[in-house]
Amino acid sequence: MMIVILILLGIVLILFTYLTIRFKSGKRKAELHWQHSNIQKMHNLGTVQFCQIIPLIDWYTSREALKGEAGVSYLIETDNVSILFDVGFNMKQTDPSPLINNMKQLGITMDDFDTIVISHNHLDHVGGMKWQRQRTFSLANQQIDLGEKTVYTPIPMTYPGLSPILSKNPTVISEGVTTIGTIANQDFYSGWIEEQALAINMKGKGILLIVGCGHQTLPKILMRAESLFEEPIYGIIGGLHYPVTASRIKIMGINMQKYIGICRPPWSPITIDAVKENIDLLKKRNPGVVALSAHDSCDESIAAFKNAFPAIYKEVKVGERIVIQ
Numbered sequence: 242m243m244i245v246i247l248i249l250l251g252i253v254l255i256l257f258t259y260l261t262i263r264f265k266s267g268k269r270k271a272e273l274h275w276q277h278s279n280i281q282k283m284h285n286l287g288t289v290q291f292c293q294i295i296p297l298i299d300w301y302t303s304r305e306a307l308k309g310e311a312g313v314s315y316l317i318e319t320d321n322v323s324i325l326f327d328v329g330f331n332m333k334q335t336d337p338s339p340l341i342n343n344m345k346q347l348g349i350t351m352d353d354f355d356t357i358v359i360s361h362n363h364l365d366h367v368g369g370m371k372w373q374r375q376r377t378f379s380l381a382n383q384q385i386d387l388g389e390k391t392v393y394t395p396i397p398m399t400y401p402g403l404s405p406i407l408s409k410n411p412t413v414i415s416e417g418v419t420t421i422g423t424i425a426n427q428d429f430y431s432g433w434i435e436e437q438a439l440a441i442n443m444k445g446k447g448i449l450l451i452v453g454c455g456h457q458t459l460p461k462i463l464m465r466a467e468s469l470f471e472e473p474i475y476g477i478i479g480g481l482h483y484p485v486t487a488s489r490i491k492i493m494g495i496n497m498q499k500y501i502g503i504c505r506p507p508w509s510p511i512t513i514d515a516v517k518e519n520i521d522l523l524k525k526r527n528p529g530v531v532a533l534s535a536h537d538s539c540d541e542s543i544a545a546f547k548n549a550f551p552a553i554y555k556e557v558k559v560g561e562r563i564v565i566q
């Protein structure tokens with residue numbers, strides 16, 4: 242019996258040592274990725290006057306018939322382009338998927354968007370583990386015909402019948418709408434992550450950032466936006482990964498998000514003080530809209546954001562439109 246325990250302890254120790262070495266080297270690589278990003282000012286992005294974000298998948302919902310889950314999918318409509326930003330989790334691989342169910346409930350069809358942007362290749366953004374492993378994505382249990390939609394991905398990804406555009410560097414989607422290029426980070430358990438966000442230049446207001454999971458970290462997202470644009474940051478909507486006191490995904494009672502995806506070592510999980518430091522960074526930009534996704538942040542972190550931005554904070558709830566004009 243003692244030998245078995247010693248062998249198990251040895252395996253855990255070897256695994257932990259391997260993960261620690263990989264984490265440290267990944268962090269160094271991510272820093273090099275950041276330093277070598279070839280970011281040029283965007284002078285002619287143009288502007289949009291109108292932007293509407295309809296969360297199709299997120300943790301909270303605005304009514305019972307809509308399904309919430311620990312994933313992200315937002316329909317983003319502007320003057321000249323409609324984007325499906327991420328495609329949800331479909332954790333139980335149900336048919337219809339929560340995304341398809343919610344689209345039907347909200348009267349949204351495949352014709353309501355012409356572009357798909359994937360923030361990063363994680364299961365809660367590409368429709369499940371099966372698709373993440375294959376470096377693809379799916380809105381439903383099976384991959385459906387997406388016609389001639391334009392797809393932007395942060396790493397090379399595929400989709401039957403389509404040729405996704407790799408948007409590692411900032412890539413203009415339409416007048417006033419662009420990706421901000423990928424920012425890399427290393428997670429202790431899940432490994433290397435390259436994530437992109439969207440930026441929408443709202444006329445007379447500034448840059449609205451739409452973020453999937455926030456593995457890039459808020460400070461780097463803000464720095465990237467300020468390197469790219471002359472306009473001030475107007476706001477930020479989406480996931481920023483602040484699971485301080487709880488996680489939306491629990492396995493055997495363990496708060497999974499508190500450890501997986503935080504891009505910090507497990508002995509140093511994110512604290513409410515770290516969240517407040519990020520809030521202070523955002524406050525310095527004097528934003529006009531802030532909306533935090535609950536899919537990867539706990540209620541305490543959301544409350545801290547609401548307290549910090551009482552006049553401008555918007556809820557992210559499936560079916561509840563956030564309109565900016």
Ligand SMILES: [Fe+2]
Binds near residue numbers: 313480
């Ligand atoms: Fe996420």
